[in-house]
Amino acid sequence: MNYLLEVKNLYKSFTLHLIDGRTITPVCDVSFSVAAGEHLLIHGRSGMGKTSILKCIYRTYVPTSGTIWFQSHQFGRIDLSRADERIIIDLREREIGFCSQFLRVLPRVSALDTICEPLYRQGLDRTAAQEIGREWLRRLGIAAELWQASPMTFSGGEQQRINLGRAFIARPRLLLLDEPTASLDETTKQVVINMIRAAQREGTAIISVSHDLTGLGVYADRQWTFPSR
């Protein structure tokens, strides 16, 4: 089978220089693969290193050892754990999306501009980008009177939706979602699940970390329980 992403024997350790150089290893010999259009859901106890796996793939964390093979449109088969930073930046702009649990954006920038940011980065014209941005805000159920307000003033659930919109809007081929439905009501949760399914139909591979086994979990193609230590 041709996988879009293959993680092999991944280890991630942190050396805490400020606490006597102590080392902790949250990710220990992890291997899995995901095909295009597939949704893998990772669940397990908090603090076990589930998010660390997503961050290693996105290269926010530098993997200690192991390989992360990604089948890129632009660069062919490439090991994300060792790829040049410039390649990672390019992949983040066009092929790999990440939605974290927290929204970190510039204050005083409108929700519309915030959600359009990935498109601006790609060099899309402002009017065209905002057209797409409005469509996503509508789909995510953000009231139109909030579009010009800063998401920093939004509720937790609204911020989460903006965060999801920013990840989906660039139509990446691999989407990494960290607790995508954690602070959403049932209706919005269903909207997000539909978004995920629509992205899957377009061939996007999804890796989500979630405790929501009865909601999101039902729709995942595969579930993987992250082992407790």
Place this chain on the structure above:
Amino acid sequence: MSEQWLLRVEQLEKHFGPGCPVCRQLTGPTTGRSRCPRCGTVWACVDVNLQLHAGEVLGIVGESGSGKSTLLQMIYLALRPDSGHIWYRESDGQLRDLTTLNRYEARLFQNTHLGIVYQRPELGLNMRFSVGGNVAEKLLLAEWRHFGRIRVRTSELMNKTELLPERIDDEPTTFSGGMLQRVQIARALASHPTILLLDEVTSGLDVSVQARVLDLLRRIQWTDRITMLLVSHDLGVVRQLARRTIVMKNGHIVEAGLTDQILEDPQHPYTQLLVSSAL
């Protein structure tokens, strides 16, 4: 990843003082000193290597006195390095070593290819000239000669930096801190530079003005695809603007990487201290 590097800094060094045979052993990040205790020489930049790619924003972080501004000044050709090279790729692909330019060539290069914005507006602006005069001065230095075109370009820049064009003839002293930073940005961008150097541009501004200046810089970067080198000790500013970041300590680069990696998975003990100290 089509863009090649635009600017490449190779083994750049700058020290202030006479130097002595043990200077290098007694200074640097492992000793925690930039100043040699034996001869008093300050080693501001030692063996600095970096590449700046077209259209990217590179952040430089580090505590005060780590050599960030000295590095920026050398790249701005305002300070001559003791050794090393600063390579610049011209639009026709030719490489130029900027450290070999004579004073006239350096000044012309500065005025046509580079723009700088300082933390303190009085360093970047002539406070006795009008705002329009400050922007026009940069254009005159870049060998623009047509008064009408200079005036049009100045108004254009004031619009772009969200300044009221009707205040073109007002003196900088009548402007607020945030507005003065925008005047500096307008001046820096006047002659369509390829590289914009930003030295602690938002330090000292109140938070709401800070956000506005950052938003402006981000928009300029997206629309004009201008390359920026951003020096800041505010990690939040760097997170918002820069994709890659280098960390300096006692004149040396101790770590370089993707900005989110530097902030969330710092490898060097100093970077861990820096990140854990941020509010």
